[in-house]
Amino acid sequence: MSSAQRDDLTARARIRDAALTRFGRDGFGVSVRAIAEEAGVSPGLVIHHFGSKEKLRAACDEHVLRLTANTKSESIKRMSAATFLEQLAEVDGYSEIFGYLMRSLQSGGQVASSLFERMVQDVEVYLADGERAGTIKPSRDPAARARYAVSMALGSLMLHTTMRPPGSDPEPSTVLHEWIDAYMLPALELYTEGLLLNSTFLDALVAHRDDPSEEPAERTPQPPPDTEH
Amino acid sequence: MSSAQRDDLTARARIRDAALTRFGRDGFGVSVRAIAEEAGVSPGLVIHHFGSKEKLRAACDEHVLRLTANTKSESIKRMSAATFLEQLAEVDGYSEIFGYLMRSLQSGGQVASSLFERMVQDVEVYLADGERAGTIKPSRDPAARARYAVSMALGSLMLHTTMRPPGSDPEPSTVLHEWIDAYMLPALELYTEGLLLNSTFLDALVAHRDDPSEEPAERTPQPPPDTEH
DNA sequence: CGGCAGACTGAACAAGCGTTTAATGTATTG
DNA sequence: CAATACATTAAACGCTTGTTCAGTCTGCCG
Known part of the structure; x- marks a missing residue:
C-alpha cells in the first residue's frame, strides 16, 4: 500500500490506491x-x-468497505470498538484507509453510514457482553446507547481531525493519540462516576417518555430544583 | 435575514447574507x-x-462571529450551552447562521476554532456553577471535562448533520431536534448513572497519570477483570 | 508473420471557475 | 450644469476541471 511497493500492482489497482491516498x-x-x-x-x-x-x-x-469488513471481524470481537480505529491508524499500510474514512465521515455518503452502522452494531454487542459480565450497567435503551456512544466518539474524532492546525503532523496515529490523550480521562471519569448528583433530569425525561402528556422536557429543560436558598 | 426582507439592505450586505446562506x-x-x-x-x-x-x-x-458573540452573552449566561444552539436554530432568521456554523465545523478554520473555544469556556463556567450549586459532581480536570463535553456534542451534531439522507428536510431546527430526540435519553442516563460498574479503568488511568512508570493504560486497555470464571 | 485487443499517452475539447475590463448608469459635489 | 465618484453590468480572459479522441505501443493468438 505504501508508494514503494505500489509498482508491482496492476495499473488499475495502483490508480485505485493512489486515489484512496489523495482522496x-x-x-x-x-x-x-x-x-x-x-x-x-x-x-x-x-x-x-x-x-x-x-x-x-x-x-x-x-475497496475500503471490503478491507475494513475483514479487519473488523478479525479483531473487534475480542476488544472494544476503539481498538478498531487504533488498528487502522497504527498498523502499517492502513493509515491511508483511516484518512479515507475520516474524509468519508466529513462528506457523508454510503461509506460513512456503513461504517457508522457497523460500529453501532459492534458496540452494542460489546456493551451487552459487558452487561452479562457484570462490568457495565444495563440501559433503558441499549440500542440508543450504542448509537449515542458511536456518534459522540466518531463525531468528536472527526471534529478533532478537522480542526487541527494545518501543517501539523497529519499522521493518523498522531491524530488519534492526540484525541485519546485529550479525552480519555474525562471520558472514563464520566463513564465511572457520572456527572449529575441527582436524577431530576432523567426522571423527568423518562416520565415524559412513558406519558407524553406534560410539557416536553427536552425542549426547555427547566433548571434543577435549587437546593441553596 | 430572510430573503423577503433582504431588498432594503445595501447591496454589499445583501451579497454577504446571500453568501452566508449559500455557503x-x-x-x-x-x-x-x-x-x-x-x-x-x-x-x-x-x-x-x-x-x-x-x-x-x-x-x-x-459577521457570524460578531452575531454569535452577542447572542451568546445575552442568553447563555442563564442557560446551558445547548440552548445556545437551539436559539440559533429556532429563532427566526438565525437558521442561516446555524447552517454556516455547521459548515465551518465541517471545514475547519477560524470560525470553527472560535466557536469551539467559546463554547468550552461557557460550558466550563456552567459546570462550575453546577458544582457550586450542588447539582454537578466535581471533576479531576474541569477544563478537560468541558472540552470533552463540547467536542462530543459538536462533533456528534455535525456528524448527524452530515450523514442525514440528502433530500430530507434540511431545516436546522429539524436537524437539531432529530439529534436531541436520538441522544437525549442515553446522554441523561450516562450523566446520571454512569456506565461502568467498577472503577478499575479510571483508577488505572489516574494511577498512571500520577506515576507514569508503568505501561501506559490508554494504549492497550486491558480487558476488565473477568468476574465470571 | 499478421492481426487484433487492450493498455496507455498527449493533445484537445467543452464547461465551469474566479476574476478583469470596459462601458453605462446614477447619484453627489463644486 | 459640469465633473467627479461610485454602483453596476455584460462580456471576456485565463485557468482548471472532467472527459474524449486519435493514435502508438505491446503482447497474445491463430
Whole structure:
C-alpha cells in the first residue's frame, strides 16, 4: 500500500490506491490529474479504467468497505470498538484507509453510514457482553446507547481531525493519540462516576417518555430544583 | 435575514447574507455566480465589493462571529450551552447562521476554532456553577471535562448533520431536534448513572497519570477483570 | 508473420471557475 | 450644469476541471 511497493500492482489497482491516498489526504475535490500523477499514469488512463471520477470514488468506497469488513471481524470481537480505529491508524499500510474514512465521515455518503452502522452494531454487542459480565450497567435503551456512544466518539474524532492546525503532523496515529490523550480521562471519569448528583433530569425525561402528556422536557429543560436558598 | 426582507439592505450586505446562506446550504465550494444570483446581482459586483471569494468568506466569518458573540452573552449566561444552539436554530432568521456554523465545523478554520473555544469556556463556567450549586459532581480536570463535553456534542451534531439522507428536510431546527430526540435519553442516563460498574479503568488511568512508570493504560486497555470464571 | 485487443499517452475539447475590463448608469459635489 | 465618484453590468480572459479522441505501443493468438 505504501508508494514503494505500489509498482508491482496492476495499473488499475495502483490508480485505485493512489486515489484512496489523495482522496484521504486532500478531500474528494482533488483533481483527477493529481490522482493520475500520484499513480504515475496519464489522466486519460484513470478514466479509461474507471469510466469517471465518480465511479473511481465508488471503487474506492467498495475497496475500503471490503478491507475494513475483514479487519473488523478479525479483531473487534475480542476488544472494544476503539481498538478498531487504533488498528487502522497504527498498523502499517492502513493509515491511508483511516484518512479515507475520516474524509468519508466529513462528506457523508454510503461509506460513512456503513461504517457508522457497523460500529453501532459492534458496540452494542460489546456493551451487552459487558452487561452479562457484570462490568457495565444495563440501559433503558441499549440500542440508543450504542448509537449515542458511536456518534459522540466518531463525531468528536472527526471534529478533532478537522480542526487541527494545518501543517501539523497529519499522521493518523498522531491524530488519534492526540484525541485519546485529550479525552480519555474525562471520558472514563464520566463513564465511572457520572456527572449529575441527582436524577431530576432523567426522571423527568423518562416520565415524559412513558406519558407524553406534560410539557416536553427536552425542549426547555427547566433548571434543577435549587437546593441553596 | 430572510430573503423577503433582504431588498432594503445595501447591496454589499445583501451579497454577504446571500453568501452566508449559500455557503451554509451548499458548502464553501459554491460558485461566486450562485451567490451573485442568490443576491440578485452580477458576479462582477461580488468581486467589486469584496475583492475575492476568499475575502467574501472572511467577511462572512467576521459577521457570524460578531452575531454569535452577542447572542451568546445575552442568553447563555442563564442557560446551558445547548440552548445556545437551539436559539440559533429556532429563532427566526438565525437558521442561516446555524447552517454556516455547521459548515465551518465541517471545514475547519477560524470560525470553527472560535466557536469551539467559546463554547468550552461557557460550558466550563456552567459546570462550575453546577458544582457550586450542588447539582454537578466535581471533576479531576474541569477544563478537560468541558472540552470533552463540547467536542462530543459538536462533533456528534455535525456528524448527524452530515450523514442525514440528502433530500430530507434540511431545516436546522429539524436537524437539531432529530439529534436531541436520538441522544437525549442515553446522554441523561450516562450523566446520571454512569456506565461502568467498577472503577478499575479510571483508577488505572489516574494511577498512571500520577506515576507514569508503568505501561501506559490508554494504549492497550486491558480487558476488565473477568468476574465470571 | 499478421492481426487484433487492450493498455496507455498527449493533445484537445467543452464547461465551469474566479476574476478583469470596459462601458453605462446614477447619484453627489463644486 | 459640469465633473467627479461610485454602483453596476455584460462580456471576456485565463485557468482548471472532467472527459474524449486519435493514435502508438505491446503482447497474445491463430
